[in-house]
Amino acid sequence: MFELIPHDDIEQDLERLDVINPVIVDQVAALIQQLMDDPQLVDDLLRNGFGGEPWRPARGAIFNVRTWGDAQRAGLNLWAIRDFELSRQGFEFRIVYAVFPRCEKIYILAIIERAWDYDLSHPTSRRIVASYRALEEEL
Incomplete structure (x- = not known):
């Protein structure tokens, strides 16, 4: 059974988002807690395409899952979640894991x-890749 671990890096993301709109932080925090409390949802994080799309979600799905294609091709096992509730509210954010x-x-x-558009040269992408590589070394 997989264990879900929030990395320390997300603290700076949450602080930045709190300035934009605290509702986003509350929604993301609630989703992360829900994932940590439900082993079935953690298993769903390993299913590319899980959840469908916001305009046509799978029955009961609250998010969808996609591999980050360019990162996968670069040998990084990175994925992203889209929270359907945030999307319905007009906030397009991804939780990258x-x-x-x-x-x-x-x-x-x-x-x-x-809007970061999964561009591997983006500063946030470089931060994610550096954290990924550091974890690879640790584990």
Whole structure:
């Protein structure tokens, strides 16, 4: 069974988002807590395409899951969650996480606006990759 671990890096994301809109922080924090409390939801984080789309969600889905294609092609096991409730409210954010199957750990590495567009050269992407590499060394 995989363990979900929020990385220290998300604190700076949450602080930045709190200035933009505290509702976003509350929603993201609630989703992370829900994930940590429900092993089935953690398992769903390993299913690319889980949850459907916000305009056509799977029955009962509160988020969807996608691999981060460019990162995967670069050898990084990075994924992203889209929270449907935030999307319905007009807030397009992603929760980016790393999956380490060998030790059955999932680390939440960032909470970022969708506008970053998954560009690996973006400063936030570079931060995520650096954290991923550091975890790889540790684990």
